[in-house]
Amino acid sequence: MSRQTGHERGELALIRRLRDRLVPPRAAAGGVPFGDDMAELLPGAGEWLWTVDLLMDGVDFDSRRHEWRVIGRKAMAVNLSDCAAMGVQPVSALCAVCLSNRLSMDDAEALIAAADECGRRWNCPIVGGDTNSWDAPTVISITVAARPEADYQPIRRDGAQRGDRVWVSGKLGGSLLGRHLTFEPRVDLGITLARGLRPHAMIDISDGLALDLGRIMSASNVGVVLSESELAEVVHSDAERLALQDGQPASAHALHDGEDFELLIVLPPAVSETTARGLGLLPIGEVIAEPGLWQMGSHGDRTPIPLQGWEHFR
Numbered sequence: 464m465s466r467q468t469g470h471e472r473g474e475l476a477l478i479r480r481l482r483d484r485l486v487p488p489r490a491a492a493g494g495v496p497f498g499d500d501m502a503e504l505l506p507g508a509g510e511w512l513w514t515v516d517l518l519m520d521g522v523d524f525d526s527r528r529h530e531w532r533v534i535g536r537k538a539m540a541v542n543l544s545d546c547a548a549m550g551v552q553p554v555s556a557l558c559a560v561c562l563s564n565r566l567s568m569d570d571a572e573a574l575i576a577a578a579d580e581c582g583r584r585w586n587c588p589i590v591g592g593d594t595n596s597w598d599a600p601t602v603i604s605i606t607v608a609a610r611p612e613a614d615y616q617p618i619r620r621d622g623a624q625r626g627d628r629v630w631v632s633g634k635l636g637g638s639l640l641g642r643h644l645t646f647e648p649r650v651d652l653g654i655t656l657a658r659g660l661r662p663h664a665m666i667d668i669s670d671g672l673a674l675d676l677g678r679i680m681s682a683s684n685v686g687v688v689l690s691e692s693e694l695a696e697v698v699h700s701d702a703e704r705l706a707l708q709d710g711q712p713a714s715a716h717a718l719h720d721g722e723d724f725e726l727l728i729v730l731p732p733a734v735s736e737t738t739a740r741g742l743g744l745l746p747i748g749e750v751i752a753e754p755g756l757w758q759m760g761s762h763g764d765r766t767p768i769p770l771q772g773w774e775h776f777r
């Protein structure tokens with residue numbers, strides 16, 4: 464809590480406004496109401512998974528360029544993307560914000576309400592949190608609790624095996640042109656894959672295809688050969704637009720740009736191409752025993768791909 468009376472009054476007023484908006488639908492009759500010391504979950508049996516993200520103005524977003532509702536939506540969506548990556552259903556969110564004193568009450572409400580609206584779309588409302596203010600840039604942190612939809616294990620990064628095929632859920636690169644703010648977390652697809660196809664490994668592409676694929680490779684102790692021709696098929700038109708601006712190859716944007724938030728999926732070879740393509744997946748390569756990331760040309764020639772991607776402290 465802020466110790467300054469003026470801020471305290473402001474904070475209480477904000478909480479009152481939020482209380483009217485944020486109604487936890489799972490609060491049972493007689494359960495703990497919103498705004499008490501803790502939020503109540505009615506967990507039932509089975510396992511729970513948790514994820515948290517921290518976004519800072521000037522580092523992860525820029526409030527001079529982006530609207531607060533857009534920032535709030537993204538703060539929730541990045542957490543939901545992590546749920547998608549494990550094939551689990553998000554259930555409830557906690558939201559902690561340190562608001563810059565320069566924010567108006569309307570801005571603060573827009574930020575948190577947009578996060579809640581985004582969560583709600585995937586059945587993951589904000590059920591509690593904390594709001595402080597200070598004379599510094601705004602910081603927002605959202606924590607999400609999730610669980611498998613039915614009787615299956617969450618999909619991890621460490622199960623890729625030689626001979627598996629590597630797929631992505633959509634085209635990649637150039638998200639900087641706007642998609643990094645408007646992406647749809649692939650929650651439903653992640654659950655469908657986890658239930659139906661049991662991927663050997665899965666991750667969401669937050670830091671770039673090469674870097675996130677590298678995470679699967681090192682966790683699974685395998686390598687991957689990407690097909691040059693298949694890679695060409697997953698280059699997003701935004702990657703091509705960005706390539707025209709900066710002179711980099713569009714395929715480099717597809718490989719190394721961050722914040723696509725598509726799923727990167729490793730499927731056993733028994734899953735047919737028809738089945739995978741039927742879910743909108745696009746093939747990009749194959750898992751090999753030998754460590755390293757490679758690109759294979761049409762003549763079978765292999766060139767190494769550097770495991771570079773999005774750097775948080777550029």
Ligand SMILES: [Mg+2]
Binds near residue numbers: 544545667
């Ligand atoms: Mg992730």
